[in-house]
Amino acid sequence: MPVSLSNPSSNSTLLSTESQQASRLGVAIIGLGGAVATTAVAGVALLRAGAMSTTGLPLATLPAALTDQLVGYENLVFGGWDLCPDDLAAAARQHRVLEPQQLAAAEAELSALRPWPAVGNVRFCRNVTGQHLLTVSSHAAAVEAIRADLQRFRQEQNTERLVVLNLASTEAMPDLSLPLFATLEAFEAAVQADDERIPPAMLYAYAAILEDVPYVNFTPSCAADAPALLRLAEVRGVPVAGKDGKTGQTFMKTVLAPALHARNLHIDGWFSTNILGNRDGLALDNAESLASKITTKGSVLDQIVGYKVDNHVVHIHYYKPRGDNKEAWDNIDIEGFLGQKMQIKVNFLCRDSILAAPLALELARLADLAKRRGEGGVAQALGVFFKSPMVPDPSIIPIHSFEQQQAVLLNWLAAGVSAPQPQPAVEAAKGVLAPALASFSPDASAV
Numbered sequence: 235m236p237v238s239l240s241n242p243s244s245n246s247t248l249l250s251t252e253s254q255q256a257s258r259l260g261v262a263i264i265g266l267g268g269a270v271a272t273t274a275v276a277g278v279a280l281l282r283a284g285a286m287s288t289t290g291l292p293l294a295t296l297p298a299a300l301t302d303q304l305v306g307y308e309n310l311v312f313g314g315w316d317l318c319p320d321d322l323a324a325a326a327r328q329h330r331v332l333e334p335q336q337l338a339a340a341e342a343e344l345s346a347l348r349p350w351p352a353v354g355n356v357r358f359c360r361n362v363t364g365q366h367l368l369t370v371s372s373h374a375a376a377v378e379a380i381r382a383d384l385q386r387f388r389q390e391q392n393t394e395r396l397v398v399l400n401l402a403s404t405e406a407m408p409d410l411s412l413p414l415f416a417t418l419e420a421f422e423a424a425v426q427a428d429d430e431r432i433p434p435a436m437l438y439a440y441a442a443i444l445e446d447v448p449y450v451n452f453t454p455s456c457a458a459d460a461p462a463l464l465r466l467a468e469v470r471g472v473p474v475a476g477k478d479g480k481t482g483q484t485f486m487k488t489v490l491a492p493a494l495h496a497r498n499l500h501i502d503g504w505f506s507t508n509i510l511g512n513r514d515g516l517a518l519d520n521a522e523s524l525a526s527k528i529t530t531k532g533s534v535l536d537q538i539v540g541y542k543v544d545n546h547v548v549h550i551h552y553y554k555p556r557g558d559n560k561e562a563w564d565n566i567d568i569e570g571f572l573g574q575k576m577q578i579k580v581n582f583l584c585r586d587s588i589l590a591a592p593l594a595l596e597l598a599r600l601a602d603l604a605k606r607r608g609e610g611g612v613a614q615a616l617g618v619f620f621k622s623p624m625v626p627d628p629s630i631i632p633i634h635s636f637e638q639q640q641a642v643l644l645n646w647l648a649a650g651v652s653a654p655q656p657q658p659a660v661e662a663a664k665g666v667l668a669p670a671l672a673s674f675s676p677d678a679s680a681v
């Protein structure tokens with residue numbers, strides 16, 4: 235399988251603002267039948283029908299001058315793979331996220347979508363299995379089949395612009411320090427040799443990058459973060475982003491911790507626990523998949539406060555009665571003036587997919603913009619959406635503070651708007667959303 239390392243972004247078509255918004259973006263979802271994916275697809279169908287507001291979509295209230303560069307929500311079109319063959323209406327009925335009237339309103343669009351056969355491997359995901367599998371006999375054939383799916387999707391939707399979004403069940407973590415993940419040559423040889431240490435998520439990511447399609451990893455699984463794939467994405471000019479959507483408990487943690495730090499309240503310990511009963515919870519009921527999630531959830535505090543937080547404990551429990559209604563508890567032990575001890579309790583009664591689906595939609599639009607800007611490799615500006623933001627090099631410590639991450643995103647959006655038109659938009663964003671934008675001027679290319 236010869237791989238071209240040329241950067242194809244030089245061929246990308248630059249469109250006018252109206253065309254960016256109006257032309258379609260194909261979103262190929264890994265895990266199309268899942269709770270987050272069906273909620274996202276239904277949400278767009280309901281938006282298109284004028285049956286819901288944009289509440290919950292983080293970019294919907296930004297000044298238009300910043301977001302005009304992005305494809306409109308209503309112009310997102312969907313396809314993708316799942317281990318389960320059910321159409322999306324049947325899948326959504328099972329997940330019980332949508333209200334009955336919402337399901338009814340989106341039913342026609344949802345039932346018209348059936349997942350493509352998937353690449354699965356029970357070694358990497360023991361608790362979620364299915365028979366809707368690609369009939370291929372090797373890794374190399376799987377990659378070719380995924381690429382063919384993307385080419386067909388492009389043609390069917392009559393659009394050049396695609397994004398691959400990983401919303402599949404969490405896989406066990408491979409050891410990324412192994413030589414087979416280190417260089418492109420080693421990785422390709424391992425693909426050809428059908429090396430059993432390559433997880434499905436990596437095969438999808440590899441195929442997407444070879445098709446010059448941006449790849450977004452909303453899951454804790456290891457995919458484009460293999461050094462070999464990161465390098466391939468950089469040289470081909472393909473944006474990659476991840477990983478593990480920051481939706482509930484970790485979102486709250488990265489809002490609260492900077493405030494405690496700003497008041498010099500020392501964090502003695504942070505105990506986090508969760509219960510959830512959806513299929514994501516079932517996947518995490520397996521110790522190896524759970525380890526991937528705990529790793530992404532556990533990494534955020536030390537960078538924010540600048541010291542090692544002892545006693546940062548994270549637990550996740552599968553508890554079926556809750557379904558998608560995840561509940562998260564945090565107990566924070568802090569020390570203040572004169573060494574006095576205090577406690578904070580946070581109890582977040584979430585709707586897992588209701589928080590996650592809009593972030594996934596925004597990520598698809600942003601990854602498409604990164605591609606059109608010719609940005610290959612890790613799209614660091616999208617770090618605000620992730621528990622464990624990817625970095626181009628392991629020596630770089632990612633920013634975790636929510637407010638700082640949001641400022642980075644807004645700066646990145648503003649940098650793509652030509653002066654002097656964006657000035658009012660940037661001023662508005664400064665006041666409302668991003669104090670760190672105070673020093674921004676429209677001709678600065680800050681990220």
Ligand SMILES: NC(=O)c1ccc[n+]([C@@H]2O[C@H](COP(=O)([O-])OP(=O)(O)OC[C@H]3O[C@@H](n4cnc5c(N)ncnc54)[C@H](O)[C@@H]3O)[C@@H](O)[C@H]2O)c1
Nearest residue numbers: 265267268269270316352402403404453479513514586590
């Ligand atoms: N708040 C949130 O919901 C949230 C937050 C952060 C991350 N995530 C991650 O997003 C992912 C999706 O969550 P969900 O609640 O929709 O889970 P889900 O179990 O409802 O959906 C996952 C889907 O992926 C499919 N799948 C599994 N392996 C596959 C493969 N190899 N190829 C194609 N499809 C495959 C499953 O059949 C299932 O339909 C999970 O990894 C989860 O950890 C969710």
